[in-house]
Amino acid sequence: xxxxxxxxxxxxxxxxxxxxxxxxxxxxxxxxxxxxxxxxxxxxxxxxxxxxxxxxxxxxxxxxxxxxxxxxxxxxxxxxxxxxxxxxxxxxxxxxxxxxxxxxxxxxxxxxxxxxxxxxxxxxxxxxxxxxxxxxxx
Ligand code: CMP
Numbered sequence: 328x329x330x331x332x333x334x335x336x337x338x339x340x341x342x343x344x345x346x347x348x349x350x351x352x353x354x355x356x357x358x359x360x361x362x363x364x365x366x367x368x369x370x371x372x373x374x375x376x377x378x379x380x381x382x383x384x385x386x387x388x389x390x391x392x393x394x395x396x397x398x399x400x401x402x403x404x405x406x407x408x409x410x411x412x413x414x415x416x417x418x419x420x421x422x423x424x425x426x427x428x429x430x431x432x433x434x435x436x437x438x439x440x441x442x443x444x445x446x447x448x449x450x451x452x453x454x455x456x457x458x459x460x461x462x463x464x465x
Contacts, residue, residue, distance in 0.1 A: 330360060331407040331444045332454040334375075337395035338438040340364075345398055348428060348441065351414060352402055361401040361458045367393050374456050375442075384437060391437045399457050408444055415441045 335348055353359070367375075372389045379385050402411060416427025420439050423430035433440050444450040 328403050329405060329407040329447070330401055330403045330450060330454075331411045332450050332457075333400050333402055333411060333444075334392075334442040335398035335400075336392060336438060336440055336442060337397055338391070338433070338435075339440045340396055340398060342432075344432060344440070349398075349400075351428060352400075352411070355404070355410065355414060357402040357404040357407060357411070359400060360403045361399070361454075363399050363457075364396050365399055365457070366396045369393055371456055375453060387437050392442075401454055401458060408447060408450060411443045412445065415443055 333352070335345055339345065339348060349359075369389065372392045373380070375392070376385065376388055379388060404410060414428060416423030416429040418429075418439060419436045420429040420433040421436075425431060428441050429439050444453050
């Protein structure tokens, strides 16, 4: 079965949206394989967002993701990567469709509530920073 890695960002935790956001994934039929609340270190954040190093928004991104505890999870289900990206919506919440998480809950592109892996390769790399799980179960 396919897996993806998801982070509920500090602003989602601060706003008390953890239960609501988790229930959206569960209602869709995705299964929680890993779940934890954690304050990311600067080093973990830098590993997570390595591909964005050097971009104009990089420092803001690292500051935002380390601003408070996050919820880290691995979700399992058919085509989990694509399904979760559809559920969370476009990166910029002002462009995300209503009905998606970013479309329903926010406006800020840096504090856009949720991060999710954009490919099975990103899942492997990102989840390995925090969990010892593999991409597939048999
Ligand atoms: P996320 O899915 O966590 O992956 C990288 C993050 O960078 C993204 O969500 C946004 O929070 C942030 N991001 C991407 N593009 C921009 C941008 N143009 N300006 C500011 N932040 C951005």
